[in-house]
Amino acid sequence: MSASGYSFENPFRPGAGHMPPYLAGRTEELDDFRKALRQKTILENVILTGLRGVGKTVLLETFKPIARQAGWLWVGQDLSEAASLTEQNLSERMMADLAVVTSGLLLRTEKQLQVGFGGREVEASHPLGYDDLRSIFDKTPGLVSDKLKAVLLSVWEALSPGNTPGIVFAYDEAQNLADHAGKGQFPLSLMLDVFQSIQRMGVPYMLVLTGLPTLFPKLVEARTYTERMFHVLFLTQLNDRDSRDAITRPIEGENCPIAFKEKTVERIQKTAGGYPYFIQFICREYFDTWLNQHRSGQEMSVSSADILRKLDTDFFAGRWSRATDRQRELMEVIASLPNCDSEFTVQEVADLSKTLLDKPFSRSHVSQMLVSLSQAGLVYKNRYGKYLFAVPLLSSFIKRQMQEQRSMLPV
Numbered sequence: 186m187s188a189s190g191y192s193f194e195n196p197f198r199p200g201a202g203h204m205p206p207y208l209a210g211r212t213e214e215l216d217d218f219r220k221a222l223r224q225k226t227i228l229e230n231v232i233l234t235g236l237r238g239v240g241k242t243v244l245l246e247t248f249k250p251i252a253r254q255a256g257w258l259w260v261g262q263d264l265s266e267a268a269s270l271t272e273q274n275l276s277e278r279m280m281a282d283l284a285v286v287t288s289g290l291l292l293r294t295e296k297q298l299q300v301g302f303g304g305r306e307v308e309a310s311h312p313l314g315y316d317d318l319r320s321i322f323d324k325t326p327g328l329v330s331d332k333l334k335a336v337l338l339s340v341w342e343a344l345s346p347g348n349t350p351g352i353v354f355a356y357d358e359a360q361n362l363a364d365h366a367g368k369g370q371f372p373l374s375l376m377l378d379v380f381q382s383i384q385r386m387g388v389p390y391m392l393v394l395t396g397l398p399t400l401f402p403k404l405v406e407a408r409t410y411t412e413r414m415f416h417v418l419f420l421t422q423l424n425d426r427d428s429r430d431a432i433t434r435p436i437e438g439e440n441c442p443i444a445f446k447e448k449t450v451e452r453i454q455k456t457a458g459g460y461p462y463f464i465q466f467i468c469r470e471y472f473d474t475w476l477n478q479h480r481s482g483q484e485m486s487v488s489s490a491d492i493l494r495k496l497d498t499d500f501f502a503g504r505w506s507r508a509t510d511r512q513r514e515l516m517e518v519i520a521s522l523p524n525c526d527s528e529f530t531v532q533e534v535a536d537l538s539k540t541l542l543d544k545p546f547s548r549s550h551v552s553q554m555l556v557s558l559s560q561a562g563l564v565y566k567n568r569y570g571k572y573l574f575a576v577p578l579l580s581s582f583i584k585r586q587m588q589e590q591r592s593m594l595p596v
């Protein structure tokens with residue numbers, strides 16, 4: 186770094202879970218979360234959902250200090266697929282997470298601590314650690330759900346009354362939770378049943394789950410009562426004002442050597458389509474290129490086409506290359522629908538394929554392929570049985586690909 190004030194670091198942070206330099210918008214969601222924290226009896230749990238890169242993880246991170254400031258304890262993790270394999274795994278995951286908090290608290294001692302089942306006593310002259318929780322779990326007779334419930338109830342009994350309004354159980358990537366009927370394992374239903382049951386008993390443990398748009402339909406499918414158990418916050422693109430803030434605020438500081446011209450801000454806004462990840466990505470590229478040019482005394486200019494190409498390679502190309510030729514053909518048909526950026530139906534795709542392709546897709550073929558594209562994380566089916574692209578701005582990428590192909594065809 187030279188001594189001439191160029192040590193200003195690129196503030197933009199494209200990357201899963203990286204806190205942005207300025208968290209734009211999301212005020213409604215923050216208000217809703219604050220409201221949820223005011224519940225004495227938990228009637229409403231929270232789901233934070235939306236496409237990849239829309240800002241779920243960083244918003245969940247932002248919820249944490251708010252909850253703590255209101256006195257709540259915060260427990261949680263990413264839910265890996267392994268954690269959701271069996272009921273036992275999920276229970277262990279939750280106990281391990283809970284132990285992080287309870288082992289740091291001075292809880293009521295041995296004599297006062299009663300386990301829910303049979304009033305047995307547990308040694309807890311020290312703070313409740315994982316082994317203590319585990320021993321309650323192991324000693325409780327019955328199903329895994331009885332055991333987990335006993336652990337959760339014991340912890341609540343051990344917390345001094347009036348000390349905390351409750352515990353938030355925050356789980357990111359919760360779309361990984363699933364029941365596995367074939368294996369007789371129902372970890373997803375276990376979590377829902379246990380929380381519903383202890384919440385009915387008046388224990389203020391609140392679930393805050395984050396995940397892709399497949400999450401909520403998945404919960405409802407497992408247990409219909411979840412429809413009423415969760416308040417769903419669907420994160421979408423930032424509006425114009427908020428995306429402008431996300432672009433400009435981070436470089437407003439006095440020691441920032443460069444500023445974006447109005448035309449640049451507009452161009453970034455348009456290309457990013459309000460999607461936070463794309464804003465961070467594009468801004469970071471602009472900033473780096475300009476800073477280099479600035480340092481070497483060059484005229485500042487950036488080719489948007491170059492940045493777009495880099496975005497395509499970094500973000501889209503991997504997903505695209507994993508699709509088969511026929512899947513790509515189908516996605517090209519979808520990207521040609523006027524409603525490709527909102528929901529579309531099997532019928533619409535089949536109809537359009539008749540006019541666009543020599544070998545069109547039948548309805549049932551479209552249905553089948555949409556299922557495999559869902560499994561690949563490229564589309565998803567919403568609660569009303571319609572489909573949507575599961576990757577933000579995928580349609581523009583596909584159109585760029587199609588254009589490139591066309592320009593490469595011999596004339």
Ligand SMILES: Nc1ncnc2c1ncn2[C@@H]1O[C@H](COP(=O)(O)OP(=O)(O)O)[C@@H](O)[C@H]1O
Nearest residue numbers: 200201202205209238239240241242243461462
């Ligand atoms: N409100 C926001 N304002 C500005 N940037 C944001 C905002 N929310 C998220 N980002 C940025 O977007 C990217 C994706 O965020 P992340 O929380 O990982 O998304 P998700 O969990 O939905 O996939 C990160 O680079 C993050 O810094």
Ligand SMILES: [Mg+2]
Nearest residue numbers: 201202241242
């Ligand atoms: Mg995330």
